[in-house]
Amino acid sequence: MPLYRDLKRDLTQRIAAAEWLPGGALPSEAALARHYGTAIGTVRRAVDELVAERIVRRRHGSGTYVTGHDADRLLFHFFHVVPREGGRRAPTTRTLAFRRARAAPAEARRLQVRPGAAVFRVRNLLSLDGRPVILDELVLPQALFPDLSKQILTGRGNTIYHLYHTRYGVNVLRTTERLRAVRAGTGAASALGVRPGSPLLQISRTALSYGDAPVELRESLVDTAAHDYFSDLGKPAA
Amino acid sequence: MPLYRDLKRDLTQRIAAAEWLPGGALPSEAALARHYGTAIGTVRRAVDELVAERIVRRRHGSGTYVTGHDADRLLFHFFHVVPREGGRRAPTTRTLAFRRARAAPAEARRLQVRPGAAVFRVRNLLSLDGRPVILDELVLPQALFPDLSKQILTGRGNTIYHLYHTRYGVNVLRTTERLRAVRAGTGAASALGVRPGSPLLQISRTALSYGDAPVELRESLVDTAAHDYFSDLGKPAA
DNA sequence: AAGTGGTCTAGACCACCAT
DNA sequence: TGGTGGTCTAGACCACTTA
DSSP states (O other): OOHHHHHHHHHHHHHHTTSSOTTOBOOOHHHHHHHHTSOHHHHHHHHHHHHHTTSEEEETTTEEEEOOOOHHHIIIIIOOEEESSSOOOOOEEEEEEEEEEEOOHHHHHHHTSOTTOEEEEEEEEEEETTEEEEEEEEEEETTTSTTOOHHHHHHOSSOHHHHHHHHHOOOOOEEEEEEEEEEOOHHHHHHHTOOTTOEEEEEEEEEEOGGGOEEEEEEEEEOTTSEEEEEOTTOOOO | OOHHHHHHHHHHHHHHTTSSOTTOBOOOHHHHHHHHTSOHHHHHHHHHHHHHTTSEEEETTTEEEEOOOOHHHIIIIIOOEEESSSOOOOOEEEEEEEEEEEOOHHHHHHHTSOTTOEEEEEEEEEEETTEEEEEEEEEEETTTSTTOOHHHHHHOSSOHHHHHHHHHOOOOOEEEEEEEEEEOOHHHHHHHTOOTTOEEEEEEEEEEOGGGOEEEEEEEEEOTTSEEEEEOTTOOOO
16 A cells, blocks of 8 residues: 555545544644655645545645535535536525435435434435425434534535534535436426426436545435436546 | 646547557556656546546556546446346347438437437347346447448447447447336337336446547336336445 | 556746735 | 745656567
C-alpha cells in the first residue's frame, strides 16, 4: 500500500471526525508534509484523490477546504432532473409527511442496519417552476439523525444534504441510482397532477458517505412529461 | 497553459490519427520524455489525464496501451441496463432494419452536421437471457462511416463500438444520456413483447469521441419489468 | 535480466490570493 | 508581501511483466 494512501486514509478519517468543519481549511500542504514526515509531493498525491472524490476542494493561492453542501453542489452532483428544454433549475421542496417507523428487511439490507431498526420516513414533493415534478420517499436511519423532526426538516434554509452535513456530520459524497419506468398509482398521480396509469420514472437512490457507507434511501417518482433525467457517465471528475 | 496539457493534446491527436492503433503500445514514458524534451514526471501528468479519460490504459511492468473496445468495456462503461436481481450480462443484438436517410433538423444539431446530411438509421433489438429487452434506433453520420452496410453491421463478431473503432477509426469515449418514461407504441410493444401502453424507459444517448465530438445518436426503449438502468454518478474514474 | 510503470524525494520557480 | 497551491525538474528505488 503506497504511502500516499495512508495519508489519504488518515486525512479522510480526520475530516470525517470533524477535525476540520465543512468549509474549513486544511493545513497547508507544506504543513501536512512536515506533520507526516513526507515530501510535499506525497501529500499532493493524497490530496489529489480527495479532490477527485470531492471530499475537499483546492483554491489556488488560498488553501484546501472541506467540501460543503451548497445549492450548487446539490444541483450539479445530486439533482439529475432537468427541463427537456432550457437550463437546470433548483427545486422547491414541500414536506408532505414525516414519521418514525421500522426498517423493512430490504431497506435494512440496503442501509446496512438490522431489520426493524428505527428509521424516519419522509415524503417530499419537489416542484420546478411552481409545478410538482418529483415525489420523494426518504428512509433515514435514526441512529445517524437522532433528533430529526419535521420542524428541523422544514425549518432549514438550505439543502437537505447541507442539513445532514452540518447538523449530523453526515456527508453525502455520492449516490448510486437504479431507474425504471412504472405506472402512476392513484396517490402519486394526484400528488403530481397526472392521470393514474401515466408512465413515471422511478428512481431508487442510495446515498453514500465516507467509505461508501449508506446513509439515506430515496425512492423518487418523476413526471417526465417536460423533464428528463440527465446522466453524464464516463466524464472525468475534472 | 501548462506543459503537460500540450503533451496531452499532442498525444491525443497522435492517437486519434491512428499513429498507435487500438490495443497498441505507446512509447515508454522515458522515450516520450526524451522525445518531448521534458522530465518524465511531466509525461506522467499528461498520461494520467489520458488514463482518466480512458483514452489509454497503463499496465504495470508492460507499457501504456490505446484503449480498445472489447466486451468488458462495453458492459462496464456503455451498457447501463442490468437485471433487477443478479449480475450484469452481455446483450445479444439482432439488426431489424438498416437504411440510408437524411438527418432531421434536431438530429443534425445534435450530431453537428448540416440538416439533410446523409445518415444511416439502424434498428437493433437487444436481448438478455434470450428475452428482448431493448429496442435501439441508431443514427450515424455517413461521413464518419462511409461504407457501412447491414452486412458489415451483422457480420462483426465484436461489439458495435469495436467496429466503429477498428474499421472507421471512430473511438467512442463517453456518452451523455437523457431518460424519461413513456408509453409503448404498437411497434415497440410487439418487438419487446409487452402490451401497447405499457411504461417503457426511453433513453436518448449521444456518443462522443475525442474533444466531445458527437459520433452517434441512439434512442433506446427499455422494458424495465425485470431490468433497471444503473447509474453510478460521482464515482471517481479509478 | 532488461524494460516498463509506480512511488517517493528534494528542490526551484511560478501564479494566485489575502492583507 | 507572505503564504498558498500549481508546475516542472532530476534522480533514486521499487514492483511488475516479459522473455
